Amino acid sequence: MSTAIKKQTLRQQMRSARRALSPHQQRQNARLLCRTVTSQLWFQQAKSIALYLPNDGEIDPSLLIQYCWASGKKVYLPKLHPTAKHRLIFVAYTAKSKMRLNCYRIPEPVIQGLKPIPAWALSLVMFPLVAFDQNGGRLGMGGGYYDRTFSFKHLSKGMSSTKLIGLAHDLQKTENLPTESWDIPLQGIATDKHYYPC
Template sequence: MEEKKTLRQKVLSRRDQLSWQDVEAFSAEIARKMFALPEYIAADTSMYFLNFGKEVMTLKMVPQTFAHAKRVVAPKTLAKERSLILSEVLDVADDLAPGLWDIPEPKAERLRPVAPSEVDFVVVPGVAFDEQGNRLGYGGGYYDRFFANLREGVPLVAVTFEMQILPTVPVAAWDRRVELIITEKRVI
């Protein structure tokens, strides 16, 4: 656990040194690559984590996904249960507000529940990844628990900056790998 905590701090510190110009430019390139994926094109319902801090700017991907005539869902964090529930997003400005840890999430009064079984494509957050698809999350376990609720075969897609790809990432037995990793430089 201590190894994961130290690694998280190191990678996040490096990521925070990126300029906002780089975050924006890299995010646009990552979005371009993601929208070209056959898995994305085939999906009717896409789930996004909503970015905060210097994460890949997924909030900017949501309107583009609407333009592709796809349904968008986003997670709302239930802290007591340490779980996520999904809600359909129809309008970024009206439906979302800062939630737990100031991460954007669906407003309680705008919840439109969606079953995990309806999701076809999942864009997952993470602090670091390795080329084998192992993921180091933020440490709450929310996504690892959530993944078990998805239909078999739903692609887990990490959008991350190249500097967050490490030679190896420590994993536990319950950690689930992602199928695809998209950086500003490549698709793994």
Template sequence: MRFRKDISAVAQQQLRRQLLDARASLSSAARDEAALQVGNHLLQLPELQQPCQIGSYFSVKAELPTHAINEQLMAHNHQLSLPILHPFRAGHLLFMQLNQTTKWTHNRFGIPEPELDVRHVTPLGHITILLVPLVGFDAHGNRMGMGGGFYDRTLSAWRQGRVNLMPIGLALDCQYVDELPVQPWDVPLQMVITPSKVWDFRA
């Protein structure tokens, strides 16, 4: 698929819908199989050969399921933190370290998240690998999310050099498009992992 860079907001919304539909047309067994392959690619990255502080996420709806990936990462001694909606910085995320006693709640989007506990907040600067959900990605590492700007705000700290992490998108193969429209606040990813390919966008 090829799309013009300057498409309108309406066309962008149509593209988002199209990509969401493509994702939803896969069976849940196919998505589970895809997650297995993505998890294996991820674990083989040189960056993950020592224990890392990984920012992951809880997948919802037809997203590539992250549950088994998260379990696999913890089994390989990586520390996992999951995002919650920031309690007072609107539009921002806060990462909470998972542990044996983590209590769960749902945020206002209905997405499961760890309960806020200041003792277990992981500063973004401690995260070395940030796994990023996406609706679509292109051949340059640009990503389209759900339209909230949450990950763009998180990644802007990295783009400004305030934190040092590696943003890796996790995706199904059907989430690829040749070229996505890009806005000034959109932060491209360094890598996207799909079942069939590890896309490395680093120079």
């Protein structure tokens, strides 16, 4: 089987599996994820943190967002780049942010006179994924958005201080994930059951 077909098959399987979780299971996993993440030193030390609003059965980090607000950490959300295709920018997010749906029907904060933060200036980015393995391999939705936005990590050879962590339901774990040269490696994956450092 070619890598492209393997990736497509795995994407379909994992997306159906996470969408099949009941609202009760989703809420429980969200609570357990919050516990996994808040117990980590890298989270406790981070001051500017990018998170996301869940879509397509992705694990819900809303409790983490509220935890960050309550503890004085700055929260940012991704927004489609206004000009560059398949790239993201990060915009400050507060309880008062004005939101608008993007072309994928995902809510994004409206830029209200605030400059987006450069991706490299974030201390921690937690983003969704479709499948992961324990080596830091990540399969996303297929747009290459996160891969392109964080491609500077390939060049910085360990000099970048931006930590990239994938968030997922534990059932999205797989072995032998087909990864490609452009895939951005994760420093860890946090789920409802474990933190997997890579």
